[in-house]
Amino acid sequence: MNDAAAPSPIQLHDTLLGKKCALETLTPGRVGIYCCGPTVYDLTHVGNARAALVPDVMVRFLRHEGYEVKYVRNITDIDDKIIARSQEAGVPALELASRFADEYHRDMADLNLLPPDVEPRVQDHMAEIIVLVESLVAKGLAYAVQGDVYYRVAAFKGYGKLSKRHLEEMLEGAGSRIEVDERKESPLDFALWKAAKPGEPSWESPWGPGRPGWHIECSSMSSTHLGDSFDIHCGGRDLVFPHHENEIAQSQGAHGDDTFARFWVHNGFINFAGEKMSKSLGNFFTTREITTLYPPESLRCFLLTVHYRSGLNFEVEVPCPACGALLDKSAQESGVCPACGHQSEVEELRRRVRFPGLEESDGRLAYIYRTLRQARAFLGTAKQPGSEAPVTEAIAGMLPAFLEHMRNDFNTSGALGALSKPLAEANGLLASGKGVDKASRYLSLERFAADMGEVARVLGCFEQDPDTWLQQRRDMKAARLGLDTAHVDDLVRQRREARSAKDWDAADAMRAKLAELGVGVQDSAEDSVWDFL
RNA sequence: GGCGGCAUAGCCAAGAGGCUAAGGCGACGGUCUGCAAAACCGUUAUCCCCGGUUCGAGUCCGGGUGCCGCCUCCA
Structure with a gap:
């Protein structure tokens, strides 16, 4: 027994309680995780990537810690935006959704995200959704009006507990920003089922042909695949209200107050140049745009340099293609360089955008891969020592420190920081054996390489062949710079x-x-x- | 207006009361090098302001100030 070395329990921040708590799972040794996946109407943006990356790292770490994890991430393939886009494009909605689901998978694979264990789609869960809506109606928590079904918010006493809102206050504000549907009992009531309009995809239901509202799908799919209660529910901060609040109302309304997610995990936003990502502001980047310019793994690493609950800012630099001067916001919009007068197309500017923060991670990743390459080369040629010898201090302490940070609410920023000293020590050992016992040198580098492998599996970084990755990086940079x-x-x-x-x-x-x-x-x-x- | 979050060095960023406040980038000095680069070593902060609790606070409480998010589709 060694109490001093006993690892701390895994701490996880829960939005509902507003603090970190020790992770106690429903069934010891098992974890069920549900992540609100993308609505597939276009290429996904980096915010979507971060929202999927957070549970990915959690799943990897929990598996490393010995948990049996069931990870469910849905695809929303029926939705207003999909329908609108399909009508513009003249493509059937489900076909359009299917196409962008494929694109999503490609992006996620590029970023080395593990596929979820189950990836349910709304269109495959109509029967379950209808049963759930029926049960809410039967309990008096929902009512049908002309083919629509609405949730009766006033009938669910816990409404607002996740987002810390009060019904009265919300009612005061209601109607000022949203157009109120007169058929609803209260402006706060939300749709569980929407009657089909002409030309929209629809499914038969007890209320006539229609389709599910946005929130009901997650209540239904999570309970279908993880049970009425499960351990962790993830999503972006903006989903707290109304999406997750409504999920709670639906699921607990149907299954009981002590059911549903035990931990609510919400990741922070990504900003570009200090502003919230937004298409209208023109500071919007898809995952694909960035992974075309930089190695996808560099993006992955960059996203992990900040704690998942914090906001993450992408600095953006737009150099003039002609003279290289950095263009300010108005110059970016007009395309005219104030320094040399050169006129640029927007597309040309976007292809030359630089992300200094991402580049820092990219350079750091190159350093790590170079170190790994050298360490492996050394281990491949040096003679294995016949005797035991102590492993140097920083390298010996690396993995425990790394894991301790991960246990503390998946602190990838701290965890990454714990690699610095060992990395420098490994490079020192590689550069010179001076002052170090031969056996210690070999065994330390051996330990370093092995432990970095473990770190790599948890982070999903540094897993590639160093030569291949470094070559890819150089080629992409050459292409970016037109070299x-x-x-x-x-x-x-x-x-x-x-x-x-x-x-x-x-x-x-x-x-x-x-x-x-x-x-x-x-x-x-x-x-x-x-x-x- | 309501609710929530954040404020740590030139920049980015860890730090859930107690050894000399991680780490990265940048900068500067050094080792190495034909010169360099890479790599390594060293230097570079008292934590927005005021008050309080405490033997002790960046870390807790109250009050300011400043940013930001949500309240409408949004990761």
Whole structure:
């Protein structure tokens, strides 16, 4: 027994209680997680990616800790926006939804997200949804009006407990911003079932042809796949009200006050240039746009540099394609560079956007992959020691510190920070064996590589082959900057020759020339390799 | 107007009362190098303001100030 080393329990912040609590699951050793997935009417934006990444890391970590996890993430394939978009495009709604669900899967796979264990779609749960609505009607919690069914908010006493709102106050504000439907008993009542309008997809129901309201699907699908009660419910902060509040009203209304999600987990927003992401403001980026410019894993890492409950700001720099001057907001909109007068197309500007914060993560990731590559190369060639020897301090402490941060409400920011010292120590050991016992050096690097593997599985980062990833990174950057890599290779070769002839002046001139292209050369005894400065 | 959140170094960001306030980026100094780069080492903060609780507060309470989010589809 070693009490001092006993790990802390996993702490998880619950929105309902507004504080961190020890995670106690319904069934010991098992966890059921439901995540509100995307409404598939277009390519997903980075906010969607973050909302899916948060439970992904949770699932990975809980599995690492020995839990048997059942992870359910739905796809909303029936919705007003999908219908509107399908009518614009002249494509059947479900077909459009199916197409963007495929695109979503591609984005999530690019970001190394594990597929959920179950990915229910609304269209496959009509029977369950109708049964749920019927039971709410039977309990007096819902009423039908002309083919619609509404939830009777006033009849559910706990309404507002998740979002900390009071019925009276909400009633005062109601109607000022939303048009009130006169058929509803109260402006706060929300639709469980909507009667079909002409041209809309619809399903038969006891109230006539129609389709489910937005909130009922999650109540229905979560209980179908996880039971009336389950452990963790995730989603973006903005879903707290009304979506999750309504889910509680529906699920607890139907199944009892002591049912439904035991923990509510909500992730913070992503901002671009300090403003909430919004299409109308033009500071909106899809996941695809970013993963076309940068390695997807760099985006994944960047999203993990901040605690999931905090907001995350993407700094955005838009350089003028002609002179490189940074364009301010008005210049971005007009496309006219104030410095050189160059006129740019919006699309051209978007292809050249830079995200300094993301680039920092990208560079950090490159450092980690380089370290891993060297460590593996060393372990592949060095002789395995025959004797035991102590592992150096920082490396020995890495994994416990990492896991401790993860236990503390999935603090990926702190967890990432715990890797810094060990990384530096590993690089030190790789650079020189000076002052370190040979066996210690080998065993420390061996431990480092093994523990980084474990860290990688939990974070879903650093899992790729270092050479492949570094090559991909360099290629993407070259493409982004419009750099001719063949030309660079050529210059490097010429410089190599000058060096062999000890023509230092020529070599230095080459270095300067490469630097102008943004490229740096690294010389070693055997070779000269280049990378971006 | 109601509710909620946040305010830590030039920038980003951990830190749920108690050793010298993690870490990253940047900057500066150093080791290494033909010169560099990479890598490593070192330097770079008393935590928005005021008051309170406490032996002790960045961490708790009250009051200010400033940002932000939700209250309408939204991750």
